[in-house]
Amino acid sequence: MPMTDTIMTWSSVQPAIAEIYLVAAICAVLLIDVFAGEKRRGLTSTVTLLALAVGAALTVAYGHITHHAVLFDGMYVADELGYVLKLVGFLVVAVVLLYSRAYLENRNILRGEYYVLALTALLGIFVLVSANSLLTVYIGVELLALSVYAMVAFDRDSGIAAESAIKYFVLGAIASGTLLYGMSLIYGLTGTLDLEQIAVKLHSPVSLGVVLGLVFIVVAVAFKLGAVPFHMWLPDVYQGAPTSVTLFIGTAPKIAYFALTLRLLAHGLGGTVTEWSQMLSVLAILSLVVGNTVALVQTNLKRLLAYSTISNVGFIVLGFVAGTPSGYTAALYYTLIYVLVALGSFGVILLTSRSGYEADKLDDYKGLYQRDPLLALVMMMLMFSTAGVPPFVGFWAKLRIFQALWETQHFWLVVIAAAMSVVGAFYYLRVIKLMYFDQPTGDAPATVRSTGVRVVLAVNAAAVLILGLLPSALLDLCSRLIR
Amino acid sequence: MHGLLSILIWLPIVAGVLVLLLGERNIAAGRWLALVATLLTLILSLPLIANFDTTTAAFQFTEHLPWIPRFKADYALGLDGISLPLVVLTAFITIFVVIAGWTVIEVRAAQYFAAFLIMEGLMIGVFSATDALLFYFFWEAMLIPMFLIIGIWGGPRRVYATLKFFLYTFLGSVFMLAALIYMYVKAGDYSIASFQKLPLTLVEQRWIFVAFLLAFAVKVPMWPVHTWLPDAHVEAPTGGSVILAAIMLKMGGYGFLRFSLPIAPDASRELEMLLISLSLIAVVYIGFVAIVQQDMKKLIAYSSIAHMGFVTLGAFLVYDIVRNTGSVQGAGMGLDGAMEDMLPFGRLSGAVCLCVGVLYDRMHSRQIADYGGVINTMPIFAAFMVLFGLANSGLPGTSGFVGEFLVIIAAFKASFWYSFLAAVTLILGATYTLWLIKRVVYGPVGNDRVAALQDLNGREFLVLAALAIAVLLVGVWPAPLLKIMQPTIHHLVDQAIATKIPL
Numbered sequence: 001m002p003m004t005d006t007i008m009t010w011s012s013v014q015p016a017i018a019e020i021y022l023v024a025a026i027c028a029v030l031l032i033d034v035f036a037g038e039k040r041r042g043l044t045s046t047v048t049l050l051a052l053a054v055g056a057a058l059t060v061a062y063g064h065i066t067h068h069a070v071l072f073d074g075m076y077v078a079d080e081l082g083y084v085l086k087l088v089g090f091l092v093v094a095v096v097l098l099y100s101r102a103y104l105e106n107r108n109i110l111r112g113e114y115y116v117l118a119l120t121a122l123l124g125i126f127v128l129v130s131a132n133s134l135l136t137v138y139i140g141v142e143l144l145a146l147s148v149y150a151m152v153a154f155d156r157d158s159g160i161a162a163e164s165a166i167k168y169f170v171l172g173a174i175a176s177g178t179l180l181y182g183m184s185l186i187y188g189l190t191g192t193l194d195l196e197q198i199a200v201k202l203h204s205p206v207s208l209g210v211v212l213g214l215v216f217i218v219v220a221v222a223f224k225l226g227a228v229p230f231h232m233w234l235p236d237v238y239q240g241a242p243t244s245v246t247l248f249i250g251t252a253p254k255i256a257y258f259a260l261t262l263r264l265l266a267h268g269l270g271g272t273v274t275e276w277s278q279m280l281s282v283l284a285i286l287s288l289v290v291g292n293t294v295a296l297v298q299t300n301l302k303r304l305l306a307y308s309t310i311s312n313v314g315f316i317v318l319g320f321v322a323g324t325p326s327g328y329t330a331a332l333y334y335t336l337i338y339v340l341v342a343l344g345s346f347g348v349i350l351l352t353s354r355s356g357y358e359a360d361k362l363d364d365y366k367g368l369y370q371r372d373p374l375l376a377l378v379m380m381m382l383m384f385s386t387a388g389v390p391p392f393v394g395f396w397a398k399l400r401i402f403q404a405l406w407e408t409q410h411f412w413l414v415v416i417a418a419a420m421s422v423v424g425a426f427y428y429l430r431v432i433k434l435m436y437f438d439q440p441t442g443d444a445p446a447t448v449r450s451t452g453v454r455v456v457l458a459v460n461a462a463a464v465l466i467l468g469l470l471p472s473a474l475l476d477l478c479s480r481l482i483r
Numbered sequence: 484m485h486g487l488l489s490i491l492i493w494l495p496i497v498a499g500v501l502v503l504l505l506g507e508r509n510i511a512a513g514r515w516l517a518l519v520a521t522l523l524t525l526i527l528s529l530p531l532i533a534n535f536d537t538t539t540a541a542f543q544f545t546e547h548l549p550w551i552p553r554f555k556a557d558y559a560l561g562l563d564g565i566s567l568p569l570v571v572l573t574a575f576i577t578i579f580v581v582i583a584g585w586t587v588i589e590v591r592a593a594q595y596f597a598a599f600l601i602m603e604g605l606m607i608g609v610f611s612a613t614d615a616l617l618f619y620f621f622w623e624a625m626l627i628p629m630f631l632i633i634g635i636w637g638g639p640r641r642v643y644a645t646l647k648f649f650l651y652t653f654l655g656s657v658f659m660l661a662a663l664i665y666m667y668v669k670a671g672d673y674s675i676a677s678f679q680k681l682p683l684t685l686v687e688q689r690w691i692f693v694a695f696l697l698a699f700a701v702k703v704p705m706w707p708v709h710t711w712l713p714d715a716h717v718e719a720p721t722g723g724s725v726i727l728a729a730i731m732l733k734m735g736g737y738g739f740l741r742f743s744l745p746i747a748p749d750a751s752r753e754l755e756m757l758l759i760s761l762s763l764i765a766v767v768y769i770g771f772v773a774i775v776q777q778d779m780k781k782l783i784a785y786s787s788i789a790h791m792g793f794v795t796l797g798a799f800l801v802y803d804i805v806r807n808t809g810s811v812q813g814a815g816m817g818l819d820g821a822m823e824d825m826l827p828f829g830r831l832s833g834a835v836c837l838c839v840g841v842l843y844d845r846m847h848s849r850q851i852a853d854y855g856g857v858i859n860t861m862p863i864f865a866a867f868m869v870l871f872g873l874a875n876s877g878l879p880g881t882s883g884f885v886g887e888f889l890v891i892i893a894a895f896k897a898s899f900w901y902s903f904l905a906a907v908t909l910i911l912g913a914t915y916t917l918w919l920i921k922r923v924v925y926g927p928v929g930n931d932r933v934a935a936l937q938d939l940n941g942r943e944f945l946v947l948a949a950l951a952i953a954v955l956l957v958g959v960w961p962a963p964l965l966k967i968m969q970p971t972i973h974h975l976v977d978q979a980i981a982t983k984i985p986l
Contacts, residue, residue: 384627389653390620402661403554406668418657425653429630429646437634437642472551479553 015078016071017063018055018086019126025051026119033112041110045101048115049094056090059083070132074194077132077263081332081481085129085255092252092339093122098456099347100244102448106355109155109242117154118248121147125256131263134183134193141179141224144256145172148249152241164233164240171233175223182216185209186269195268202271214272218279221265224257225313228286238306243353243360246302247346250309251339258335261320262482266328273323281321281413287314288420295427302360304427305345308386311424312338318401318413325482327404330397333478337397337467341382344460348379351448351457359444365431367440372447374454376435378461383428385464388421393468396475487527488544488560491570492608495524495577499600502593510592517581517596524603525574535567537966540974542613555672556616564971565740565822566610568964569733573610575953576729576833577603579946580722583837587844588636588720595636598628599722606730610737615663616673622734623656629723629731637718644711644718651711655701662694666746679745679978682985688750695743696758703735703791706765716784717849721840724780728787729833733825736794740818744798745978751799752980758799763904765792770911774918779839779849782919786875787832789908790824796905797821797890801979803897814980815972817893822968824886834871834950838864841943842923845936851922855929860936865924867939867947872920874954876912884958 013020029051033044063086069078097118104110124144131137149172153165187193189209190201202210223230238246265276291311298304316338319331352359352368352375359365369376385392398421405414448454467474498520502513536543542561550558562570580599588595605628608621626649633645667673670681683691701708712732716724744751751758766789773785800817808814841864842857843849858865877887887909894902928934939947957964 389627390624395620395623399660399664402664403668406661406665414661415658418661419654422650422654422657426646426650429649432630433634433642433646436631437645470550472553475551475553 012071014062015065015069015083016076016130018059018090019123019130021055021058022119022123022126025055026116026123029119030112030116033116036112041112044112044115045097045110048119049097051119052090052094052097056087059086059090070196074196075133075136076130078130081259081262082130084477084481085259086126088336088339089122089125089129089252089255092255092343093118093248095343095347095456095460096244096248096251098453099247099343099350102450102453103242103244103350103353106353107155107242111154113154114151114244117147117151121151121248122252125252128256128263129259131259132195134187134195134198134268137195137260137264138176138180138183140256141260142176144253145176148253151245151248152237154245155242158242160240161242164237167240168233168237171223175220175230178216178223179220182213182218182220185213185216189213195263198268199270202269204271204274206272206275210272211275214269214275215279217264217269218276218283221257221261222283222317224253224260225317226287226310227283227313227317228290228310230283231287231290231310231313234310235303235306238309239300239303239360243302243346243349243358247343247350250305250342250346254335254339254342258316258332262328262332266320266323277321277323280317281410284314284317284321284413285416287311287317288417292420292423292427296423298427299362300360301349301362301365301431304362304431305342308424308427309338309342311420312386314420315398315401315417318417319404321410321413322404322408324404324408326407329478329482330400330404332482333400333475334397336474336478337385337393340460340463340467341385341394344378344382344457344464345386347453347457347460348375348382351375351453354445354448357445362431362434363441364444365434366438368435370440371444374458375447378457379435380432381461381464383431385468387425387428389425391465391468393464393471395468396471400475485544486546487530488546488562488607488611491524491528491574492560492604492611494527494604495520495600495607496604499597499604502600503597505593507591507593513593513596514581514585517600518578520600521574521578521581521603524607525571525578528571528574531562531567532571532967535562535967537564538970540564540970545613550614550617554616554667555674557614557674558617559614559674560611560617561613562611564968565737565975567967568822569610569730569737569825570607572733573603573606573730576725579833579837579950580725582942582946583725583840584720584722585942587840591635595632595720595722598632599726602628602632602726606726606734609734613675614673615667615675615678618675619656619660619663623653625731626652629726632723632726633715633719636720636723639718640714641718644714647711648715651701651708655698655708658694659698662691666691675741678742681746682983683747683749685749685753685984688747688983689753692743692747692750692754695738695747699735699738699743700761701735702738703732703795704788705735705761705792705795706769706788707761709765709769709788712788713781713784716787717778717780721836721843724783724836724840725833728783728836732787732791736791736798736821736825739795739798740821740975744801744975747983748979749982749984752802755799755802758795759803759901762792762796762799763901765789766796766908767904767911770908770915773915774911776915777851779842779851779919779923780836781849782851782915783832783835783839786912786915789912790832793824793887793890793905793908794821796901797824797886797893800890800893800897800901801976803901804893805980807898808896813893813896815976816889816896818972818975819965819968820886820889820891820893822886822972823889823964831871831875831954834867834947834954835875837946837950838868838871841939841947846932851919853929854923854933856924856926856933857936858924859928860934861938863944864939864947867951868924869920870951871954872916874958876916877909879958 036043128140149169155161226234291307295307316331316334319327385394388394388398505513545561548558605621605625612618630649666678670677704712769789776782797817797820801814804814877884894905
C-alpha cells in the first residue's frame with residue numbers, strides 16, 4: 001500500500017472545509033458569548049445562526065465533491081453523500097435554533113452553552129458522516145454523544161432533565177463500551193482500522209469472532225438509533241429534556257446515525273451483510289411493534305413522539321435489512337423525511353409552550369385549531385405525513401421501504417410493516433382529533449406569535465406537502481448519493 | 484380536449500384552497516365560489532360525454548406526463564366506459580352537496596365547502612387515473628377530507644365514527660399498496676395496463692386478489708367488513724352521507740372492475756364462490772337488518788350495503804355464466820347490471836340522504852318514531868320522498884329498476900338459487916322503504932313538531948327536482964349509458980375470463 005502524502009496542502013484538506021470551519025466557528029461563538037454578557041444574550045443566537053449560514057456557504061463553495069476521495073491517511077472519506085448530509089446538518093441545526101429561541105427566552109435559559117453545544121454536536125455529526133476508520137467513527141460518536149448529554153442537563157434547575165441526562169449518560173456509556181469492544185474484536189481479526197480495508201478483508205462465511213464483534217457493534221448502533229430492545233433511554237430523554245433539546249436530539253443526530261449505520265455496517269462490514277441483516281430484521285420488527293403499540297397509550301405528546309420515533313427507526317432499519325443499495329437509498333430517504341417532519345412536530349410543541357406551561361400533554365392540544373389555526377394545520381399535515389397518508393411526503397418514505405423489501409423478497413416484513421403502520425395511524429389521528437374535533441379547555445396561554453418563526457414553520461410544512469406532490473427530485477438525489 | 488381531465492381534477496381543488504383562504508369572514512363569497520366551481524366542473528365534464536367514442540374500449544382523453552421517472556410512475560389520466568359515467572356522477576352529485584350545505588352549516592363553513600371541493604377533485608382523480616400509483620395517491624388522499632368532514636361537522640358520536648372509518652379503510656388500502664408495489668417490482672412500471680398484462684402464477688394472483696379484496700371489500704362495504712358504514716353514515720353531516728353513499732362506495736365496485744378482475748382473473752375464477760356468497764349474504768341478511776332500523780340514516784346505510792351486494796354479485800357472476808352457457812355472449816350482463824346498479828343508485832341514495840337531511844335540518848332528529856304524517860305539512864317534500872323511495876326499491880320506470888333487473892337475469896343464467904336469493908331483495912327493499920315512508924310520511928300528524936314543519940324552500944326544491952328528473956330519465960331510457968359502457972364491458976369480460984398464468 002503506497003503511503004499517502006503526509007504534507008498537507010490546501011487541496012488535500014479542502015473537502016474537509018466544513019469541519020475545519022466549524023471548529024473555528026465554535027471557538028468564536030464561545031468567545032463572543034463570554035464577552036457578550038448577560039444583557040446581550042440574544043447576540044450569541046444571532047451569531048450562531050450567521051455562523052451556520054456562512055458554514056453552509058463555504059461548504060457549497062469549496063467542499064463540493066462528486067467523486068470519492070480518502071483524506072488524512074484513510075481516516076476520512078469525502079464523497080457527495082457526506083457533502084449533502086453536511087449541508088442538511090447545517091440547515092437542520094439552524095432551524096432547530098430558530099424554533100427554540102422563544103422557548104429558551106421564556107424560561108430564562110437562553111444561555112450560550114446551548115448554542116456552543118449544538119455546534120460541537122454538529123461537528124460530531126460531520127465527523128461521523130465522513131468517517132472512514134473505526135477510530136473516526138468512535139470520535140464522532142463520542143463527540144456527538146457528550147455534547148448531547150450536556151444539552152439534556154443544561155437546564156440545571158430542572159430535576160427531571162438532570163435525571164434523564166444521567167440515565168442517558170450511563171446507558172450511552174455502556175453503548176459506547178460495546179461499540180469499542182466490538183471494534184476491538186474486528187480490529188484484532190482483520191488487523192486494520194480502515195473501513196475500506198475491512199470491507200476487502202471480511203467476506204461470508206466469517207469466523208465466529210467476527211460475528212461476536214458484529215453483535216456488539218449492532219447493539220451499539222441499535223442503541224444510538226433507538227431500536228427496540230435498546231430504546232429504553234429514548235422516551236425518558238425525549239420527555240425529560242427541555243423541548244428545545246428534544247427537538248435537537250430528535251432531528252440532527254438521526255442523520256449522523258444513519259451515516260454511522262451506512263459507513264460501518266453497510267460499507268465497512270458489508271461482507272457480513274447476511275449476518276447483520278438477520279439481527280437488524282429482529283430489531284426492526286420489535287421496534288415497529290413496541291413503538292407503535294406503546295405509543296397508543298401515551299398521554300404525553302413528547303413521549304408519544306418518542307415512541308413514534310422508535311417505530312420510524314424500525315422503518316429505517318428495515319431499509320438496511322434489505323441489504324441492497326436500493327434499501328440503503330430507502331433508508332436515507334426515510335431518514336431525511338423523518339428529520340423534516342420531526343423538526344416541524346417539535347417546532348409546534350415549542351411554539352405552543354409558554355413559560356410555566358410546557359404544552360407537552362396531549363390534552364394541552366385540545367381545540368388548538370381555535371387557538372391557533374396555523375399551528376393546528378401544520379401539525380395536522382405533519383401527523384398525516386408520519387402516518388403515511390398521501391399527498392404528504394411520509395407516504396413516499398414508506399413506499400420506498402416497501403419497495404426495497406419486495407425487491408429482496410421479504411414478504412413477512414412487508415406484511416408486518418403494513419399492519420403496524422395502520423396501528424400507528426391511530427395515535428396520529430388522535431392528535432388531529434384533539435386539535436380539530438375537541439373544544440379548547442380555556443386556561444391555555446396564547447401561542448408564540450413572532451412572525452419569523454411562524455414563516456419558517458409554514459415553509460417546513462409546505463415542504464412536506466410539495467415533496468409529497470413532486471417526490472421525484474429528492475428520490476433521485478438519494479439514489480445518486482448511495483454508491 | 485387535451486388537459487380537460489386535469490382541469491376537472493384541479494379546478495375544484497384550487498377552488499377549495501381559495502375558499503379556505505377567503506376564510507370564515509368572507510363566507511358568502513366562499514359559498515358562491517364553491518357553487519360556481521362545482522357547476523363549472525359539471526359543465527366541463529359534459530364535453531366528455533359528447534366526444535366519447537363508444538366504439539372502443541381504449542382509454543380516451545388521455546394525458547401523460549412523467550411524474551416519478553425513477554419508478555416509471557406517470558401522471559397518466561384517461562377514461563373508458565366504466566370511469567366516464569362515474570366521473571360525471573361525481574361532478575353532478577357534488578353540486579347538490581354544496582347547495583344542501585348552503586345555510587345549514589354554521590360553524591367553519593368555509594372549511595366545509597373547501598373539504599368537499601378538494602374531495603371532488605380527488606374523487607375524479609381516482610376514477611380517471613390510469614397509473615396505479617397515481618390511483619392510490621388519490622384514493623388515500625381522499626380519506627383526509629372525509630375524516631375531517633365526519634369529525635368536525637358530524638353527529639354526537641362523530642369521533643368514534645370517523646376514526647373507525649379512517650382506520651378500516653386505511654387497513655384495507657395498505658395491503659393494496661403492498662400488492663401494487665409487488666407488481667411494480669415484477670412489471671417495472673406502475674401503469675395499470677401493464678399490471679393487467681403481467682403474467683402471474685396462481686399463488687401470486689391469490690395473494691394479490693386477497694390484498695385487493697381487503698381494500699375494495701372495506702370500501703364497498705361487503706359483509707362482514709361493513710360495520711364502519713352505518714356509523715360513518717349516521718354521524719356524517721348530510722353532505723358527507725351523500726358523498727359516502729353516492730360515490731365513495733362506488734369506488735370499491737370500481738376497484739373490483741378495474742383491478743381485481745383483470746389483474747387476477749384466475750384467482751377471481753377460483754374465489755368467485757366466496758365473493759358471490761358474501762354478496763348474497765349482504766343482499767339478504769343486510770336487507771333484513773335494514774327493516775328493523777329505528778334511525779332513518781342507519782336504514783339508508785344498510786340499504787346501501789344491500790345494494791352494493793348487488794354490484795359485487797353482478798361483477799363476479801361472469802365466470803358462472805360462461806361456464807353454464809359456454810359462450811362469452813351475455814357474460815357481460817352481470818357487469819352491465821353492476822354498473823347500471825352503481826350509477827343510478829349513486830343518484831338515488833344521494834337523493835334519499837338529502838331527503839333525510841331536509842327533515843333533519845328541521846327537526847334535528849333522525850328517529851323514525853319522531854315523525855309521522857309529514858305529508859300533511861310538507862306535501863311537496865312527501866311527493867319527492869315517495870318517488871325516491873320507490874326508485875330505491877327498484878320500481879320499473881325508475882333508474883333503480885334497470886340495474887337490479889339486469890343482475891337478476893344474469894344471476895338466473897348462472898344459477899337459479901342465486902337469482903332466487905337476489906330477487907328476495909326486491910321484496911325486502913320494498914318492505915324497508917315502503918315501511919319507512921309509511922311511518923314517516925303518511926298517517927296522522929305524529930306530534931306538535933311535525934305539525935309545525937314548513938315545506939321545502941326554493942333551494943331544496945331545486946335540488947330534489949333536479950335529482951328526480953335524473954332518476955326518471957335514466958329509468959325510462961337507459962340505452963345511452965349502456966352504449967357508453969358496452970365496449971369496455973366486453974373488453975373486461977375478455978380480460979376476466981382469459982388466464983394469466985405463465986406457461
